[in-house]
Amino acid sequence: MGSITEQCSVCHSSFDVTFRYQMEEREGGFVFFCSQDCLGRSQAAADDAEERATCDACAKRFTVTLASEVVYTEGRRRYACSMPCRKQLVAEAEGLRLGDIATAEPVAEPVAAPTPITAA
Numbered sequence: 001m002g003s004i005t006e007q008c009s010v011c012h013s014s015f016d017v018t019f020r021y022q023m024e025e026r027e028g029g030f031v032f033f034c035s036q037d038c039l040g041r042s043q044a045a046a047d048d049a050e051e052r053a054t055c056d057a058c059a060k061r062f063t064v065t066l067a068s069e070v071v072y073t074e075g076r077r078r079y080a081c082s083m084p085c086r087k088q089l090v091a092e093a094e095g096l097r098l099g100d101i102a103t104a105e106p107v108a109e110p111v112a113a114p115t116p117i118t119a120a
Contacts, residue, residue, distance in 0.1 A: 010038035020075040027054075057085035 003016040006023070015034040017023055022033050033039040052061045053069075056078040064070060064079065071078045071086055073093035080086035 006032040008032055008034035008038050010034075010041050021077075024077065053079040055079055055081040055085050057081075057088045 003018070005014060005016050007014055009031040010033060013034050015022075015032075017032065021036065021039055024031050024033070031042070033042060053064050054061055056071075057080055060081045062069075062079075062081040068083070068086060069080055071080050071089050073089060078089055080089050
């Protein structure tokens with residue numbers, strides 16, 4: 001099996017991409033990390049610069065402030081701006097597809113009884 005050689009986005013050394021954490025999609029492109037140390041340095045630099053993340057569920061840009069906003073699924077770090085978005089990402093990782101949600105039977109909404117008309 002062939003390997004991919006890239007340059008680390010932090011320390012600029014050349015290395016063979018072996019693990020999933022070594023390649024991450026950001027801002028429509030890819031960044032590469034030769035080690036977990038460089039990955040950590042990149043995350044710390046992002047925190048210092050208040051880099052905004054993109055929600056993987058709704059595409060909203062936000063600043064990560066809570067641990068619950070970072071979700072690891074399928075060996076990949078993903079971002080969720082809210083609990084509903086986090087639930088969606090987890091459900092997708094467990095096999096739920098958007099089409100499953102769209103084709104689900106609608107829940108009947110309760111309807112108020114009409115007000116009786118009284119003669120005056």
